[in-house]
Amino acid sequence: MKKLLILPSLLFFCLFTIWPILTVIELSFYKTNFITKTFVGFDNYIALFTSKDFIQSIINSLFYAILLIPGQIIAALLISLFVYNMSKHWIDVTRIITYLPVLSAGIIIAQSWQWIFKFEGPVNWFISLIGLPKVNWFGQGLTAIPIISFIVIMGTIGGNIIIILASILSIDKSILEAANIDGASDSQIKRMVIIPMIKNTLILIGLLSAINAFQIFENIYALSPQSYAATTTYRIYADGFNYGKYGIAAAEAIVLLIITILLSLNKKRFEHD
Amino acid sequence: MIKKSILILLFIVLLFPMYFMIVGSLQDIRGIMKMPPNLFPIHPTVYNYLRMLKWDISVYTINSLIGSAITVVLTVIIVCSGGYFFAFYKFKGKKILWMIFLVGLMIPRISVIIPMFVIMKKLGLQGSLLATILPIVFSPFLLYLTRNYFETIPNSLLESARLDGAHEGLILFHVVVPISKPIITAVIVFSSIGYLQDYIWQMLVLSKNENQTLLIGLTKSVRVLKDGLLGGFPYGQAMAVGTVLMIPLIVIFLIANKFFTEGISGAMKE
Numbered sequence: 001m002k003k004l005l006i007l008p009s010l011l012f013f014c015l016f017t018i019w020p021i022l023t024v025i026e027l028s029f030y031k032t033n034f035i036t037k038t039f040v041g042f043d044n045y046i047a048l049f050t051s052k053d054f055i056q057s058i059i060n061s062l063f064y065a066i067l068l069i070p071g072q073i074i075a076a077l078l079i080s081l082f083v084y085n086m087s088k089h090w091i092d093v094t095r096i097i098t099y100l101p102v103l104s105a106g107i108i109i110a111q112s113w114q115w116i117f118k119f120e121g122p123v124n125w126f127i128s129l130i131g132l133p134k135v136n137w138f139g140q141g142l143t144a145i146p147i148i149s150f151i152v153i154m155g156t157i158g159g160n161i162i163i164i165l166a167s168i169l170s171i172d173k174s175i176l177e178a179a180n181i182d183g184a185s186d187s188q189i190k191r192m193v194i195i196p197m198i199k200n201t202l203i204l205i206g207l208l209s210a211i212n213a214f215q216i217f218e219n220i221y222a223l224s225p226q227s228y229a230a231t232t233t234y235r236i237y238a239d240g241f242n243y244g245k246y247g248i249a250a251a252e253a254i255v256l257l258i259i260t261i262l263l264s265l266n267k268k269r270f271e272h273d
Numbered sequence: 274m275i276k277k278s279i280l281i282l283l284f285i286v287l288l289f290p291m292y293f294m295i296v297g298s299l300q301d302i303r304g305i306m307k308m309p310p311n312l313f314p315i316h317p318t319v320y321n322y323l324r325m326l327k328w329d330i331s332v333y334t335i336n337s338l339i340g341s342a343i344t345v346v347l348t349v350i351i352v353c354s355g356g357y358f359f360a361f362y363k364f365k366g367k368k369i370l371w372m373i374f375l376v377g378l379m380i381p382r383i384s385v386i387i388p389m390f391v392i393m394k395k396l397g398l399q400g401s402l403l404a405t406i407l408p409i410v411f412s413p414f415l416l417y418l419t420r421n422y423f424e425t426i427p428n429s430l431l432e433s434a435r436l437d438g439a440h441e442g443l444i445l446f447h448v449v450v451p452i453s454k455p456i457i458t459a460v461i462v463f464s465s466i467g468y469l470q471d472y473i474w475q476m477l478v479l480s481k482n483e484n485q486t487l488l489i490g491l492t493k494s495v496r497v498l499k500d501g502l503l504g505g506f507p508y509g510q511a512m513a514v515g516t517v518l519m520i521p522l523i524v525i526f527l528i529a530n531k532f533f534t535e536g537i538s539g540a541m542k543e
Binding site: 002082120169215 | 276277279280283284287288290291293294297305306308309310350351352354355357358361362370374376377378379380381382383384385386387388389391392407408410411414416441442445466470472473477488492495506508511512515518519522523526527530534537538540541542
């Protein structure tokens with residue numbers, strides 16, 4: 001009887017996780033437009049590693065990951081440590097306000113960001129006011145990638161703060177008081193008591209951020225889909241849906257999948273208990 | 274006092290894109306293009322909102338409501354049964370099954386978007402609302418949170434129910450679920466928000482106007498407009514659409530806020 005309770009999860013897992021993965025593996029060995037289908041062996045994979053756009057997209061994705069993984073953890077941790085010992089009222093307000101950008105993240109607020117960074121927009125108005133030349137912010141990777149990373153961090157920070165704060169507030173108060181009585185300073189308590197005690201949560205956030213870093217798509221799609229700023233996710237979309245190269249897109253998906261799984265192998269937090 | 278000022282400054286930074294979106298939605302194109310940007314709509318207009326009334330907004334709203342409702346119900350059923358299974362059932366290979374499930378978490382949505390298309394065709398669901406729901410209802414992350422929360426429930430509570438002769442399904446719905454309202458609220462919030470924000474898959478699948486959700490129907494209508502305005506992008510209209518799309522999400526979050534936070538806290542105890 002108890003065993004049957006796994007059925008709903010298992011059913012949906014098999015139908016919409018396992019089945020698609022098997023299909024994408026199969027597709028990656030074919031040249032297909034879904035009407036005709038020719039087996040081409042490893043040709044799609046070979047084509048990838050001679051494709052400039054694809055290699056550029058991998059480099060871009062790594063660039064995003066380098067900014068996003070530490071960025072997401074550090075920003076959420078700093079804000080959580082900043083407010084955890086304030087009054088309950090301020091903690092609640094922080095949770096709500098940092099979550100509002102999460103609610104409007106992605107396509108919903110994308111046009112607003114585009115306006116903020118457009119050539120005749122507020123950011124350029126401000127920097128020309130202080131005498132600097134205007135910049136085409138989404139016009140090259142060097143500026144587009146950090147800006148999009150910043151936008152992504154803003155759109156995920158609220159969720160991470162809720163998780164980190166929950167973890168900090170669950171620490172036994174007497175431990176913090178004891179450290180305080182022993183003469184530990186505020187920053188010592190944070191560094192030597194709180195951070196080690198929430199280590200598992202930080203690993204979890206790190207893992208989720210690493211996964212998320214390789215999944216970002218909507219902001220690229222809406223703000224800067226050119227090859228200098230596009231991620232591998234965007235290449236998969238473009239090759240599949242704009243150019244109809246399903247086999248190539250499937251091979252790209254497999255490469256992305258392997259990278260993501262390799263980079264998120266640190267899954268201790270999930271393994272325990 | 275200094276601390277509070279820093280915090281308020283941070284809040285301003287976090288909220289300014291949303292603020293500009295709302296201000297922009299209440300202005301015409303001249304107001305939006307004016308630099309320095311208007312901090313308030315100088316000549317406020319609701320034109321951008323009125324124009325939306327001509328679109329099939331009621332159709333889209335109904336689709337979004339039905340879509341998110343079914344998503345929430347299915348997700349809650351899946352995480353409650355699965356969470357109970359993993360929290361209270363001991364068997365050989367449990368750890369391996371858990372790990373396999375979590376691999377699902379690492380799969381980028383985009384990488385399986387093409388096969389998902391093929392699968393929906395095979396299931397005869399292509400273009401339907403159901404096609405936007407089924408792929409997202411099994412969420413490894415929500416299953417993880419629910420399992421963690423259930424694990425904090427003392428086993429003695431279940432044992433006493435078992436001694437009274439209750440079977441497992443009954444225990445789940447009459448013992449575990451009633452004391453797990455916070456985590457279930459969190460699951461409801463996450464899954465409904467997830468559905469209402471799931472842009473790219475819905476955009477690819479929902480080709481027919483009558484099946485489109487608010488997210489797809491409204492953003493599509495702005496894109497169509499773009500051509501009508503000789504290529505000039507209708508920022509005001511896009512911002513009004515963004516504001517309208519944001520409202521249901523904020524309402525859901527604020528209503529459930531208290532339980533939601535409690536649920537996450539319960540699942541994240543160190």
